Amino acid sequence: LFLLVFTSFQLTAQDFVQVSVGPQYGLQAFYNLDTDETLQIPEATWDLAFSNVGRQDAGVMINEGAPLMGAALELYSAEFQEWENPLSSVDSLNDNRRLYNLEANWTEGAFNSNKNPNNPFDYGWGEYNPQEQRVVGSAVFIIVMRDASIKKIQILESGAEDYTIRYAELDGTNEQTVTVERPV
Numbered sequence: 001l002f003l004l005v006f007t008s009f010q011l012t013a014q015d016f017v018q019v020s021v022g023p024q025y026g027l028q029a030f031y032n033l034d035t036d037e038t039l040q041i042p043e044a045t046w047d048l049a050f051s052n053v054g055r056q057d058a059g060v061m062i063n064e065g066a067p068l069m070g071a072a073l074e075l076y077s078a079e080f081q082e083w084e085n086p087l088s089s090v091d092s093l094n095d096n097r098r099l100y101n102l103e104a105n106w107t108e109g110a111f112n113s114n115k116n117p118n119n120p121f122d123y124g125w126g127e128y129n130p131q132e133q134r135v136v137g138s139a140v141f142i143i144v145m146r147d148a149s150i151k152k153i154q155i156l157e158s159g160a161e162d163y164t165i166r167y168a169e170l171d172g173t174n175e176q177t178v179t180v181e182r183p184v
Helices: 002-011 080-084
Strands: 027-032 037-042 048-050 060-062 072-077 126-129 134-137 140-144 150-158 162-169 176-181
Touching: 126 150
Parallel strands: none
Antiparallel strands: 027 037, 048 060, 072 140, 126 134, 134 150, 140 150, 150 162, 162 176
8 A cells, every 4th residue: 555655646746846037027937848948038028929829829919017018909990991091199098998818828819809709710800711721800909019109000910820910100100011920
């Protein structure tokens, strides 16, 4: 009986690993179970994160936890064509319209939070096109950045290799299109 209990204890032994998130939680910490390595990234160094958990996910998260002022996201219009209309200003974000990263899983973020749960092709920011095997953008968002600047932003598309986004000032000036590759 003693041998059986001892063996069972050995099979369920756990190691304790402590990972620091810095003073005032200023760091995000990631731990790799395979390599026993940690990676710490200052909260203030990123604005958007793109999911790469699976080939069919298309999660886009915002940095809600940056020191001083986390990014805030609001759905401006469900009409993709609204991008062409300049905005003169945006009132402070209404907490009732503010979108948050979903806490239930890491494959859906604030950009996904307004999706229709009855439509399996709806990703919140766009809709899956089976013929092209890509999610194609369908919404315009307003994002308040960590530095308090306000931009309009669209996720144009996502496929197995990348995400393509565009953003601009509210009046449409300084438009940029960026492609973010998915690591293989």
